[in-house]
Amino acid sequence: MSEATAVDGAGLARQLLAGDRRALARSITLVENDDPHGWEIVRQIYPHTGAAAIIGFTGPPGAGKSTLLGELTRLERSAGRSVGVLTVDPTSPFSSGALLGDRIRLSDHFLDQGVFIRSMANRGALGGLSEAALQATLLMDAAGRDLVLLETVGVGQAEVDVINHADSVVLVLTPGSGDSIQALKAGVMEIPDVIVVNKADHPLADSMVRDIRSTLALGPPRDWAIPVLRTIATTGEGVGELLASLTEHRAHIQANGTLTRRRGSHLRAEVLSLVSRRLRRDLETALVREPGFVALLEQVVSRQLDPASAAAAILAEVQPRNEHASSD
Amino acid sequence: MSEATAVDGAGLARQLLAGDRRALARSITLVENDDPHGWEIVRQIYPHTGAAAIIGFTGPPGAGKSTLLGELTRLERSAGRSVGVLTVDPTSPFSSGALLGDRIRLSDHFLDQGVFIRSMANRGALGGLSEAALQATLLMDAAGRDLVLLETVGVGQAEVDVINHADSVVLVLTPGSGDSIQALKAGVMEIPDVIVVNKADHPLADSMVRDIRSTLALGPPRDWAIPVLRTIATTGEGVGELLASLTEHRAHIQANGTLTRRRGSHLRAEVLSLVSRRLRRDLETALVREPGFVALLEQVVSRQLDPASAAAAILAEVQPRNEHASSD
Numbered sequence: 001m002s003e004a005t006a007v008d009g010a011g012l013a014r015q016l017l018a019g020d021r022r023a024l025a026r027s028i029t030l031v032e033n034d035d036p037h038g039w040e041i042v043r044q045i046y047p048h049t050g051a052a053a054i055i056g057f058t059g060p061p062g063a064g065k066s067t068l069l070g071e072l073t074r075l076e077r078s079a080g081r082s083v084g085v086l087t088v089d090p091t092s093p094f095s096s097g098a099l100l101g102d103r104i105r106l107s108d109h110f111l112d113q114g115v116f117i118r119s120m121a122n123r124g125a126l127g128g129l130s131e132a133a134l135q136a137t138l139l140m141d142a143a144g145r146d147l148v149l150l151e152t153v154g155v156g157q158a159e160v161d162v163i164n165h166a167d168s169v170v171l172v173l174t175p176g177s178g179d180s181i182q183a184l185k186a187g188v189m190e191i192p193d194v195i196v197v198n199k200a201d202h203p204l205a206d207s208m209v210r211d212i213r214s215t216l217a218l219g220p221p222r223d224w225a226i227p228v229l230r231t232i233a234t235t236g237e238g239v240g241e242l243l244a245s246l247t248e249h250r251a252h253i254q255a256n257g258t259l260t261r262r263r264g265s266h267l268r269a270e271v272l273s274l275v276s277r278r279l280r281r282d283l284e285t286a287l288v289r290e291p292g293f294v295a296l297l298e299q300v301v302s303r304q305l306d307p308a309s310a311a312a313a314i315l316a317e318v319q320p321r322n323e324h325a326s327s328d
Numbered sequence: 329m330s331e332a333t334a335v336d337g338a339g340l341a342r343q344l345l346a347g348d349r350r351a352l353a354r355s356i357t358l359v360e361n362d363d364p365h366g367w368e369i370v371r372q373i374y375p376h377t378g379a380a381a382i383i384g385f386t387g388p389p390g391a392g393k394s395t396l397l398g399e400l401t402r403l404e405r406s407a408g409r410s411v412g413v414l415t416v417d418p419t420s421p422f423s424s425g426a427l428l429g430d431r432i433r434l435s436d437h438f439l440d441q442g443v444f445i446r447s448m449a450n451r452g453a454l455g456g457l458s459e460a461a462l463q464a465t466l467l468m469d470a471a472g473r474d475l476v477l478l479e480t481v482g483v484g485q486a487e488v489d490v491i492n493h494a495d496s497v498v499l500v501l502t503p504g505s506g507d508s509i510q511a512l513k514a515g516v517m518e519i520p521d522v523i524v525v526n527k528a529d530h531p532l533a534d535s536m537v538r539d540i541r542s543t544l545a546l547g548p549p550r551d552w553a554i555p556v557l558r559t560i561a562t563t564g565e566g567v568g569e570l571l572a573s574l575t576e577h578r579a580h581i582q583a584n585g586t587l588t589r590r591r592g593s594h595l596r597a598e599v600l601s602l603v604s605r606r607l608r609r610d611l612e613t614a615l616v617r618e619p620g621f622v623a624l625l626e627q628v629v630s631r632q633l634d635p636a637s638a639a640a641a642i643l644a645e646v647q648p649r650n651e652h653a654s655s656d
Contacts (some may be wrong), residue, residue, distance in 0.1 A: 039636050046634035060507035061514035103521035134635070153514065176506030179388035186481065187390035264629040271628055272615060274639035275646070276608040281649075283604055287596070300599055307462070308367050311568040312600035318603070319610075 007037040013044040016143050021116060022287050024143040028118055034128075038158035041169040042135050045142035050263075052084070052141035053250055056150045056166025058159055060180055063172045066199040067233035069149050073109055074236075075243055076147055083109075084148040087119040116140060124296050128162035131277070134270055134276060137165050146319065160190065161273070165260055165268050168249050170194045170242070173205035173212075185215050193226065193249050200230035224252055292317075335365040340451055341372040344471050349444060349632070356413065356446055359463040362456075370463050373470035378591075380412070380469035381578055384478045388508055391500045392526040395561035397477050401437055403571050404475055411437075412468035412476040415447040416461050416490050421645075430590045433512050446467060458489035459605070462598055465493050492594050495587055496577050498522045498570070501530035501540075521554065522573050526539025526565065552580055569641035611646065620645075 007030065016024035030038030057065045066087065073083045109115040120133060133150065140148045150166050153158040163169055171192035173180050183189040196217075197209050212228050227245045231238035253259040287293045296313055299305035332443045336359065343351035358366030385393045394415065401411045437443040438621045448461060461478065478494050480487040491497055499520035501508050512516040523544075525537050540556050559566035581587040615621045624641055627633035 042632045043637050047631050050631055060510050061516060062510040118584045138634075153516065176504075178502075178504030179507035182388050182390040187483065188389060267628050267635060268615070268625050270635045271625060271638045271642070272608075273614060274635060275642050276604065276611055278639070278643055279607050279611070279646070280600075280604040283607070284600060287600060295598050297599060300595050303375050303378055306371045306466075307595060307602060309371050310599045311606070313487075314599070314603050315606055318607070 007035070008035040009040040010015045010044065012037075016041065016139065017045055017048055017305050018146045021113065021143075024116060024139055025118070026115050027139050028136045031139070032120060034132075038135065042138055042294050046138060049138045049141040052137075052145050052166075054137060054141070054148045054150060054166045055246060056163040056169045057172055058154070058163050058169060058174035058192070060174075060177055061153055063174045065151050065153075065172045065176065066232045068172060068196065068198060068231060068239065068242075069151055069241040071233055071236045072149065072243060073115055075239060077109070077114055078110060081146040082114045082144065083116070084137075084143075084145035085115070085151070086133060086140065086148065087117075087151045087153070088129060088159075089119060089121050089153045096235050116143070116145065128277070130165075131270075131274060133162045134165045135201050137204055147215060164269065167253065167262065168193045168246055170196055170200055170246070172196045173208070174199045175202035175208050177208070181208070181211055181215065184212070191216075191219065191226065193224065194242065194245050195226060195228045196238075197228065198231050198233050200238065202262045205230060223256065224249065283314075286318065288315070329421070335363070336367040336481055337365040338372065340365075341369045344369065344467065345373060345376055347443060347472045349441065349471075352444060352467055353446070354531060355467050356464045357553075359533070360460050361525065362460075362524070366463065370466055377466045377469040377492045380473050380476050381496075382465060382469070382476045382478060383574060384480070384491040384497045385499060385500055386480050386520070387500035388502075388505055389481055390573075391502045391505065392561045393479050393481075393500045396524065396559060396567065396570075397479055397502060399561055399564045399567040400477065401443055403567060405437070405442055407441060409474040410442045410472065411443045412465075412473035413445070413459060414464050414468065414476065415479045415481070416443075416451050416457060416487075417447060417481045438450050438614045444471070444473065452612075456605070458493075459598075459602060461490045462493045463542055492597065495581065495590065496521045498574070500526055501536070502527045503530035503536050505536070509536070509539055509543065512540070519544075519547065519554065521552065521577050522570065523554060523556045524559050524566075524570060525556065525580060526559045526561050528560050533558060547569060551584065551613060552577065611642075615642070 012023045012027055012030075013217075016027055027038060027041045028247055032038070042102070044160075057069060059065055069085055073085065074191045076083050109117065118136060120136065122127065137148055137150060147315065150162065152162045164311065169190075169192040171189075171194070175197065180189065182189070195212055197205055197212070199205070209228050209230060216228070229238055229242055229245060231242060235240065253262070261274060286298065293314060296310045300307055339356055340351045340358075344355055355369045356367060359370060360366075385392055390600060397415075401413065403413050436444065446464060448457065448464065460553065461485055465476055465478060479572065480490045495521040497518075498506075499517075499522070501523065502525065508517065512519070523540055525533055525540070527533065537556050537558060544556070546555055557566055557570055557573060559570060560568065578587070581590070615625065621642060622640045628635055628638045
């Protein structure tokens with residue numbers, strides 16, 4: 001998938017570390033396209049990462065996450081901090097460098113050199129998207145962004161994987177987010193660090209805030225009391241309070257060591273995911289190509305051989321080489 | 329994890345095929361506990377599976393899925409058909425054979441020999457839960473259940489994996505399911521075969537049904553027009569229509585070959601998942617145990633070595649043995 005034009009990876013890495021926006025944009029495209037030069041650039045800039053604060057935003061589609069990000073960006077810019085925004089959208093039909101669509105608040109910042117905005121779309125493999133998102137986050141971090149805002153659209157494991165790259169996680173809901181509240185209550189949704197009820201001018205906003213607070217009160221005691229904030233992203237109301245909460249959360253996780261632990265465990269998990277995703281991809285190819293495997297799968301479909309026995313037969317063939325080493 | 333008492337796998341398989349409920353219950357416990365006898369039983373009964381209709385129910389917590397299942401079970405029983413119900417609940421704190429809690433409608437059937445109810449809880453590994461759910465479904469099928477109702481609580485990839493074992497999928501929503509509607513609109517939620525708006529006596533039910541219908545109308549044309557039905561599960565209202573829709577859907581997918589294709593692709597996917605899950609588990613163990621891997625991960629955490637390079641180094645060690653065979 002290497003580009004037709006020659007790529008000077010080392011040169012791009014140098015320019016990116018100097019804060020060059022075009023080098024940053026080009027590098028993200030390379031990692032998004034799975035170009036070896038992209039991985040090489042990440043390899044070179046990696047020791048220079050870790051300074052940026054990574055904030056993740058999750059929540060149902062239509063909750064107003066993008067508008068909220070636009071307002072937060074405005075506040076951070078007026079405080080002189082540089083911002084990177086990465087929107088990960090598994091629903092977008094664009095293959096890369098996806099358009100931001102109706103994200104009006106973000107478009108206010110398109111001409112600001114201190115703001116770098118990028119949207120990443122699904123490339124078929126959901127896992128691969130999370131992988132590419134981490135690389136893009138690292139590139140923004142190395143390019144000197146003080147703050148990287150990670151936004152995921154949608155629900156499910158792909159979003160959880162992306163949001164795991166963040167230091168702090170904000171859940172954005174609106175009045176009408178009944179399903180998300182139920183999921184929080186039932187314990188099927190991971191507890192975020194900050195909860196925002198956006199569109200807080202809605203008549204049901206107050207009862208929703210109360211509902212969330214009582215749900216949180218039923219949970220186990222935590223060393224961080226999760227703030228439940230009201231915002232109206234379209235007017236900017238409450239966004240200053242959200243920023244203050246995020247600053248406070250960062251100070252908290254820095255002081256008690258959570259930030260270091262969280263980053264360590266996420267980086268370890270990322271390596272595990274990279275390796276197992278690659279193994280799975282190789283396996284998928286083999287299951288289609290190898291006549292022996294194809295025959296086994298046909299026996300499963302025709303109910304002659306059960307799935308677990310077929311899996312065991314395939315495993316015996318593909319078992320990692322180092323198995324003997326580890327059992328010694 | 330073999331049980332202390334001796335297990336006669338072949339005997340249990342025979343009893344199960346004869347429709348014995350205790351043998352069915354015992355066999356499910358064995359697969360849930362990852363006991364080798366459980367896998368052996370599935371191997372023996374597998375050629376006798378495929379006759380049951382598997383219906384999956386998904387939707388946010390609190391939508392009334394269990395009550396709906398109870399009513400459906402009642403109707404099917406009065407038509408003389410036997411029913412298996414498998415509730416997969418990743419939120420339950422019970423390790424196996426979880427209690428059904430407040431599922432009142434289901435408890436009506438506890439004494440009916442024609443109804444077999446089982447709840448499965450998370451055992452830590454989400455993937456493993458889907459695996460165990462398929463085995464349990466196969467066991468119920470082989471034990472002669474005409475219908476197996478699969479219910480998942482919650483959202484995310486684990487639920488998608490479970491629901492993929494079903495022939496027909498019902499999405500259950502309620503007025504207030506704003507987030508699910510948004511997810512449908514945004515295309516981040518998979519389109520089911522039948523949509524039910526439960527608690528249809530709620531004042532917002534009608535506008536919700538209209539909203540769902542117009543969302544579906546915007547999608548691509550389908551050979552199956554997805555019914556959007558109103559139910560009040562607590563009174564049984566609309567459940568007859570749901571059953572009629574499911575019967576119609578089954579006739580449709582049988583006639584056009586979708587049922588065979590769907591089952592084939594899900595069974596193939598299940599084998600792939602079984603193998604890759606096992607490889608990932610081995611990998612997780614190796615990453616904790618092998619000093620070389622532990623050192624690599626430490627370099628990643630201390631930002632000396634980037635995640636992709638660490639993954640490449642690990643892959644070089646664990647690459648499947650058959651790689652040479654396939655590249656020949």
